[in-house]
Amino acid sequence: MIRKPTSRLLLAPTVLVAGAMAVTACSAGDSNTGSAGNEPTAIEGGTLTIYTTAEDMSFDPATSQSLAITSLGLNARRLTAWSVSPDATTEVIPDLATDTGTPSDDGKTWTFTLKDDLAFEDGTPITSEAVKYGLERSFATELSGGLTYHKAVLEGAEDYAGPFDGKHLDSIETPDDKTIVFHLNRAYGDFPWVASTPAFAPVPLDSGDPASYAQAPVASGPYSVSSYKAGNEIVMTKNPEWDPATDEARAGGPDEIVFKLAQDSSVVAQSLIADREDSKNSFLATFVPPAQLVQAQNDPKVGDRLVTSGPGALEYLALNTESEQLQDPQVREAIEYAVDKTAYLTAKGGEISGDYATTLITPGIAGREDFSLYGDDPAGDVEKAKELLAEANATDLNLRLVIRDDQVAAAEAIQQGLAKADIEVTIQTLDSAAWSAEIPAGDGTGYDLTLSSWQPDIPAASANIQPLFASDQIGNGNYNLARYSNPDVDAAIEAALSITDADEANAAWVEIDKQILADAPVVPLVYSRNSFLHGSGVTNFEIGEFPAYPNYLTVTLGE
Structure with a gap:
């Protein structure tokens, strides 16, 4: 997927250009089906491989434009999340917060309360101050490129340049460790959705050099980044501090998730069509190229492993x-x-x-x-x-x-x-x-x-x-x-x-x-409509009515 840099828009959605992802779920032969029909039985564990044409990926929520259900969502939770379904419109749901926010002052103030017993991967408690710090980092000039929704609506944001000189944004209040209050410059009804964007992920105050955080983030989600080789691969392993009882959005099924970077989508698609042994537990994160799409459509062995969207972008x-x-x-x-x-x-x-x-x-x-x-x-x-x-x-x-x-x-x-x-x-x-x-x-x-x-x-x-x-x-x-x-x-x-x-x-x-x-x-x-391929060992490969992307957070392996 290719995204354009965004200016300080009130809203800054994705511009799709050629090769970008845009799907909502149904199987290739049945527009009423939201996943790959005859799937294996889901299991816990194993290694899921995700092939991508990207040469690099940022896991810094301040610079990421990742959707709530894709790559960054595996590592970083936010105040709210998305409940996606092939059969219903997407709903905003609580993630780190106990609810999707309470408005007051005619919609100019929004208050969130964090759930109990939330922790980063090192066992440090996730507090409202960590959420505030994560947001403040997104204003720093050295951490540009992320989504900008919050920058347009937070009071005083236009004059704020980040926390690295010791200054803080007064429109974000943290009266205690579990409460965070946002004061907006206008009434804004979509703030619960805004609270699901990357910048609302917590970041520890002692997170170190901001330049290296993109490759070594501190996990609040089910997976930690254990190794990062630019242009090669990223390995993510289970975060032992993640509690599935507090998380409605993520399954946390595989023990390990490996992103293979800088891949040729045509080569990967051919391997997936053949369902080769080294591709069974994997999927291609980009669209199936046209030549391979025709091939996959005409190959009965592919079947429901080719997942074609409903109407999207x-x-x-x-x-x-x-x-x-x-x-x-x-x-x-x-x-x-x-x-x-x-x-x-x-x-x-x-x-x-x-x-x-x-x-x-x-x-x-x-x-x-x-x-x-x-x-x-x-x-x-x-x-x-x-x-x-x-x-x-x-x-x-x-x-x-x-x-x-x-x-x-x-x-x-x-x-x-x-x-x-x-x-x-x-x-x-x-x-x-x-x-x-x-x-x-x-x-x-x-x-x-x-x-x-x-x-x-x-x-x-x-x-x-x-x-x-x-x-x-x-x-x-x-x-x-x-x-x-x-x-x-x-x-x-x-x-x-x-x-x-x-x-x-x-x-x-x-x-x-x-x-x-x-x-x-x-x-x-x-x-x-766009099409994706996965191997025969992948299950719960679902693409909801919105967004037009596979939901990485619920994909598991099967047998």
Whole structure:
């Protein structure tokens, strides 16, 4: 998975680019199944191997962007965690805390109480002060790159530079060893989700050199990092101080977990397809490459060991609303009708690659509502598009579609679909770094259209909407790629962020979803489906409705 560095967004979800993970669970042949059907009986113990293309991994919660259910979650607990299921939306649950937080002061203050008998791997008690210190470390300039949700909402955070000079953040109070109180600069209903992000993991005050903590963290979860060889492997062994009775989120099944780094995904996939002896107790943490995916689909010996997601991350076409040719909403509506999503999905690999998208809030998010403002035919409505363009007196459009160099087939599908409505599209390809400089960080003058993909880091509708459509997220490396600015939408986003009642908040976000799409700043294309492979000795390999990743915390071995 590839993540972009995040600025101090109110929310800072994941930008997905080619090769990034995006799955919600079902087996390859049955979209109603959330795990690999005929599995071996789960056992305690053994060594689970996880193959990854990454050359390095950070276990420092201050710098990590790891989701709550992936790598860092094996080592570091947080105040809250996620309960994921293939059959239900993800719920926030207590982790180190006794509950998911108690709001007061109309949602501007949140209080958590730690569970009894929590300890680090060396037996030192986990206290509220250790949680506070872990958060404070994330503000240090030498520990940049982590998720930034908390930095935008904690009172006084904008002037804080970390604890290494002896200063502390007064908006985090620890009145006793088990109580931690957060004072926010605004009411914020999603704070229980924020408390599940990496920075909310406890770190001992005597943790030593912050530069080396990423490779030698002090465990609060079921696994300790016992050896770390960059570019080679990371070995994790059972933490004897972890108490499963206090942990609803983690199974802690294998005795040992080994991450094999810098792997060739095609080579690993071939080994898993063959179910070789040295691959039986392993899985590939990245998507199955296209050639091996076809091979696995056609190999009856693979069967349910190929796990293909349900609909996940949103892939979309962004329409630059500042472009002279796209300022008229009627022109943008015409493009909504003209895009051929069937051609786009075919270019992506067909039905196994995604479901057609019509909304901005992704599947698996609580409160999400299905609707379609621009017809029900994914192939589009060319005649309706031409009619709208004629009414807008826009019959000579020539649009510049700027893409990354791994998106050519998808871009050509967009180009061919728009051509049917007499909209000419010129494709320009850039490498990933150049695309980032030109589109998220640029001034908006270099493109009319661009393709992108988005999966939030927390299962909240706010994480779908705010980063992509709030006007303060235009430029400067942020991801309002449509450069969309609507004061009414900005006000609605601010109001929804402050709602602490979940049902009320969900309803507000659905209305914002509809409000934005009525302005047609983006064309929702597909919700990505992606495929993973594991060996025959792996069981409990589940991928919930959200997030679109395997749940590392519950994978066990079987016989």
